[in-house]
Amino acid sequence: MGGLQEAGGADPSLKAEEGKKNKHQRGRTRFLVLCLILILIVSITVSIMIGPISISPITVWKIALSKVPYLDTYILQDWTKAQEQIIWEIRFPRIILGAIVGAGLAIVGVAIQALVRNSLADPFILGISSGASVGATLVIVLGAFKMFGLYALSIAAFLGALISVFLVFLVAQVSGKISTVRLLLSGIAISMMLSAVTSYIVISAPREEGVRDALFWMMGSLAGAKWEQLAIPFFSLFIGMVLLLFFARPLNLLLMGEQTAATLGLNINIFKKVLMLVTALLTGVLVAVSGAIGFIGLMVPHVVRLFIGSDHRNVLPISAFVGAIFLIWADVCARTFVAPQELPIGIVTALCGGPFFIWLLRRNSYSFGGGGEK
16 A cells, blocks of 8 residues: 555655765765865975974975885975975974874774763773873883883883773673773772872972973873884774774664663673773873873864764764864964973863863753754
8 A cells, every 4th residue: 555664664765865865974974074184184284384494385295205205206306404304304293193193082082982971081081091191100200111212101101001991991890791880980090099100100200300291291292203103003093993983883872872772782791892992002002102182082072073963984084084183283382382392282182172161061952972952
């Protein structure tokens, strides 16, 4: 009969309408990604140009392309050795590291907020930042891990982050299961204890310079970035992004609630553990090379969801680009506001993040995971 749906299936007109909506959404997302790629390229170019010595954008990309095999023969070398060193050895690795860290913290923020279904969650909620800070301060203040040479700080911070995550796992797990409430509370408890350890190490510092360096690191910095430091963060970001995109459907299910997700076939307990491990490892790698830069994983997912909704297939890639662009410009502000000195980048991100959340709290129409009044 005309009024009945086809047996065993949905109304074809509804299917067609849903298909049109999905196609429109995919097209919109692709267009947005292309725009963000363009903005990212422009941001990288302008941020490299800005500094005590201004350099033209043409020179910036001539130097960059001259480092590409086979292309170097077509580039006319009309720049000085000093310009090459400033652009290629100092500014380029710093900006690329900023883009990697910004993108990584943003996608981890997306995943963690879905995991705990809490809009105030961020990449450091599992005590990762506090654990990394303990490792870093041991190196900066007390000179630990000297056997690792230049990589002592990164290795110590990463090990500290892993230990903190292991402790959170241990405390949160009861009878082999991890509840969201226990996860949040154990993260806060471990974070407070490790922060106390960090404070004790800092006040026990034999040198005043060590205290300043430790505090600077704990607020985040991209200073001193080198090309050889970029490989591990880049591949960690790539693998983390691929895995989180693979988890996009389970992340969408989590937004509906654990009972609904379980009913739809998601093994909540195993998925939580895998997701925690992926996000913790990625955050540990990023914090190890940049320090604890706050508010990116907290703020960027909100901004993206406000514009494109809560489907993680769209939220994850767009958050990565927005996070990269945001941290590049935060770094520009950090190194130019009080030049020739440099601010910790965490101060800039906090100055942006604080007002944003005040504005967000004042909105009546925003709710986590989508629209609707709350």
